[in-house]
Amino acid sequence: MRFLVVEGNTREARQRHRDDYGMTPSESYGDVLRALEPGAITDIAFPADEGANLPDGSGLESYDAVVLTGSALNAYNVEPAVTRQVELARAAYASGTPMFGSCWGIQMGALAAGGDVRRNPAGSEIGFARRIVPTEAGRTHPLLAGRPASWDAPAVHLDAVTTPPGDVSVLAFNAMTPMQAAEIRHDGGTFWGVQYHPEFSLRELAVILCRYGRHLVAEGFCRGEGDHGRYVDELMALHDEPSRQDLAWRHGLDAEVLDPTKRLTEIRNFLDMRVRPTLSARGRA
Known part of the structure; x- marks a missing residue:
């Protein structure tokens, strides 16, 4: 094709x-x-x-x-x-x-x-x-x-x-x-x-969200730079280890996002x- x-x-x-x-x-x-x-x-x-x-x-x-x-x-x-x-x-x-x-x-x-x-x-x-x-x-x-x-x-x-x-x-x-x-x-x-x-993989999404730090803080999605940094880091970690149940639970994500076949x-x-x-x-x- x-x-x-x-x-x-x-x-x-x-x-x-x-x-x-x-x-x-x-x-x-x-x-x-x-x-x-x-x-x-x-x-x-x-x-x-x-x-x-x-x-x-x-x-x-x-x-x-x-x-x-x-x-x-x-x-x-x-x-x-x-x-x-x-x-x-x-x-x-x-x-x-x-x-x-x-x-x-x-x-x-x-x-x-x-x-x-x-x-x-x-x-x-x-x-x-x-x-x-x-x-x-x-x-x-x-x-x-x-x-x-x-x-x-x-x-x-x-x-x-x-x-x-x-x-x-x-x-x-x-x-x-x-x-x-x-x-x-x-x-x-x-x-x-x-x-x-x-x-978007979780890694690509995290890279983009890293650029949105000020916006995410200003609109109340994150409480500050540290909170924003942790959020991005956890998405990166979940990309590297999709089996991390703790991170999947914390972010409310299931196979529809974590499994590339479903995503x-x-x-x-x-x-x-x-x-x-x-x-x-x-x-x-």
Whole structure:
């Protein structure tokens, strides 16, 4: 298979992630896709960069899937780094290429189809999205096949889809975010996405949360720098030893987060139930 991973971050932000984690978000996402589909080719696009060489409609049609990463940008800031990404998502819809997105990705999918994104009225959802539950549509949708009646997932977002696009099926929600998962249909194309980050290991999540120290303290998630440091260190330790029952209990985490097979459920379902079935129809088998 051939995937296009669309990096949502600016050059500066992705370099910071590489410095901290060893890979950019798009490189890390590519690793996840290749782990699920050994031998896959993962190209990367950088629409946030001025002068980036972005694929046109025929170029997008040559891919089996387009996958959108998260981003440190805010979708409601009208700037070229954002608008280029919205336009690329619109082109992907028109190409008919299956699309999937995490966090920023679902926001781009919604904006490109006529929805709106604003600061989440319920506040920041950082660390984990808790007690996600499927809607009636989500209980039978293939994107969420294998998820239990309620689950947690890694999450880091300040913004959310506040006005869904016209042709959408909201598949999951929780107390913090009314659209945690969705299928969006627009201009002949279909997007599957989630507001959380199934692609994040606990290590990658901890690296990101390390940068959010001031925010976590200011909003009351942590009581001070020491508390923040302990939280990050414990996530790192749990990544290294998922069998640490003491840490799993302390942070309220179960196999839906700790077991990579379960954590990657939505991405695997996208490949198995959306991408593979369309290969023959798109002449890609």
